[in-house]
Amino acid sequence: MNQTHQYFAVWGNNPALSAGELESVCRAGGIGISLVSYLPYAMIFGSDRELDFSFWKNLGGWIKAARKVEVNLEPEKLAEYLDGRIEEGRVTFGMSVYGFSQKERSDLYRGALTTKKILVERGRSCRLVWDDHGVLSAVTVDKNNLLDKGVELVAYKRGGEVEVYETVFVQEFEEFSERDYGRPSRDPRSGMLPPKLARMMINLAGVRASDNPFLVDPFCGSGTVATEALDMGYRHLGAWDISPKCWSDTQANVAWQLGRMGLDRKDVDFVGGVADAKTLGEQLDLESVDAFVWEGYLGPSDRRMKTLGEASKIMGEMDRLYQDVFSVLSRILKKGGVIVAALPVFYLGEGEYKWQNFAQNPRDFVMIDIKKIATGAGLELSAEKNIEKPLMGSIPKRGTILYGRADQKVLREIVRLVKN
Numbered sequence: 001m002n003q004t005h006q007y008f009a010v011w012g013n014n015p016a017l018s019a020g021e022l023e024s025v026c027r028a029g030g031i032g033i034s035l036v037s038y039l040p041y042a043m044i045f046g047s048d049r050e051l052d053f054s055f056w057k058n059l060g061g062w063i064k065a066a067r068k069v070e071v072n073l074e075p076e077k078l079a080e081y082l083d084g085r086i087e088e089g090r091v092t093f094g095m096s097v098y099g100f101s102q103k104e105r106s107d108l109y110r111g112a113l114t115t116k117k118i119l120v121e122r123g124r125s126c127r128l129v130w131d132d133h134g135v136l137s138a139v140t141v142d143k144n145n146l147l148d149k150g151v152e153l154v155a156y157k158r159g160g161e162v163e164v165y166e167t168v169f170v171q172e173f174e175e176f177s178e179r180d181y182g183r184p185s186r187d188p189r190s191g192m193l194p195p196k197l198a199r200m201m202i203n204l205a206g207v208r209a210s211d212n213p214f215l216v217d218p219f220c221g222s223g224t225v226a227t228e229a230l231d232m233g234y235r236h237l238g239a240w241d242i243s244p245k246c247w248s249d250t251q252a253n254v255a256w257q258l259g260r261m262g263l264d265r266k267d268v269d270f271v272g273g274v275a276d277a278k279t280l281g282e283q284l285d286l287e288s289v290d291a292f293v294w295e296g297y298l299g300p301s302d303r304r305m306k307t308l309g310e311a312s313k314i315m316g317e318m319d320r321l322y323q324d325v326f327s328v329l330s331r332i333l334k335k336g337g338v339i340v341a342a343l344p345v346f347y348l349g350e351g352e353y354k355w356q357n358f359a360q361n362p363r364d365f366v367m368i369d370i371k372k373i374a375t376g377a378g379l380e381l382s383a384e385k386n387i388e389k390p391l392m393g394s395i396p397k398r399g400t401i402l403y404g405r406a407d408q409k410v411l412r413e414i415v416r417l418v419k420n
């Protein structure tokens, strides 16, 4: 593979999901990527294609992405580079530095100030954006217009070598927040999928919007999968829920999202209604769906699970529900089709949840028997494998990924199943 581009990409709070998402999107798009290295906060990889803002914008698991450039950070050289990069107006530049000691970071800061001075002496007006921690957040990059009117450089020290990257993307945090908190119908009680997670799950399905696949959420709640899918360019969607209130919330949110995009309901092929997922076979033809993406019922919110016995009893009920659901969905799925689902995990450990807990105390986690369910439904569990290595959050033995916040007792397990 001809790796002509190298990227330094900062992931969100679940590296395993972010890496899986990236790999899935690249595979679906015929883009060759290969791992260079993992850092605790980022992944460095080579790509045979340039990955610009529009590529990254469709992903949910990435905060920042920067492409490797040949720049010498020595002030004279850096001033020359910036002078050429920003031909008119003020030169605004920022820097994020990783892998340097505190002393080296101070030296880099002084160097950046000298660079600024050189540019001013050359008659350019110049502004440096710097953070004492050495890293500019996505918000800072955005608020200072560093992507469209300026430059952010990412310097990373690896061994004795310094690599320099130029930022091409930061996550559109305001857009995500608007789609999350700005939508007309929200129901925090039944639990709503964070839009970023919905996006990652859609991407894990590996079906491209340009192929116009039929994408269905059988547990739609407030419709986050549908609204994110619309934003990502999918136009053939289905959404069902057992609750009439949820179905009406979904319709309101879908109409709102269509309005934001300047579209109408007749511009898209959107079907759905009120139905128990176990009876979806009455709504949809056999082998008619390309991908199911959903967050399932996570359990009764009013039942407390203090003991293993209580948790196991509830999980037993869920196991039966999901056995039925997966076997129905499997029949409706086309051959080669994919199911990406978020299923409940009860965490019974003392103190806060950390992804490391799973390896240390697997018994603290009460989970659905997904392997048995998959086999019973004629589906195959399929994790992304090329960007191998067990990453923070992944459960290699199950081929699934854990997703949860430190303060949560009901976590989610992200599973990906394929109908072969």
Ligand SMILES: C[S@@+](CC[C@H](N)C(=O)[O-])C[C@H]1O[C@@H](n2cnc3c(N)ncnc32)[C@H](O)[C@@H]1O
Pocket (backbone or CB within 6 Å): 190, 191, 192, 193, 194, 218, 219, 220, 221, 222, 223, 224, 225, 240, 241, 242, 243, 246, 275, 276, 277, 278, 294, 295, 296, 297, 298
């Ligand atoms: C965790 S919520 C999903 C939230 C949704 N992802 C969102 O973003 O709003 C689970 C949903 O499953 C629905 N549900 C529960 N049992 C169901 C069943 N057997 N068939 C279909 N929907 C069901 C609930 O009404 C609830 O809306």
